[in-house]
Amino acid sequence: MKLISTVIRSEELDTVRRALLAFGAPGVTVTPLLAGSLWNRHLEVYRASVLVADLVPRLRVDVLAADEDAAELAALLVRIGGGAPGGDDTARVWISAVEDAVRVRTGEHGERAV
Secondary structure, three states: OEEEEEEEOHHHHHHHHHHHHHHOOOOOEEEEEEEEOOOOOEEEEEOOEEEEEOEEEEEEEEEEEOHHHHHHHHHHHHHHOOOOOOOOOOOEEEEEEOOOOEOOOOOOEHHHHO
């Protein structure tokens, strides 16, 4: 099993969710987060203080997939999560190996738990 994770802008969530449903992904986890990079920095003035604003709100989307579906699912997320022209330097897609998954309610292990 593989865990495919991506960081997207919140307005892309509906498109990503629909694409995952069409692909047949068994489930999805969405987590709000703050993302930043060296290129996103800009200065803001708040109450006469200059602040460096380098974190922007994003969503992390995690999907568990079978080994044979992982590359295709990651490619799908890269295609639809690319964002607007000019790019979004906080957007990422990564694949992690998952040793085991356990469904808490039934105690099932492996791909049956997904």
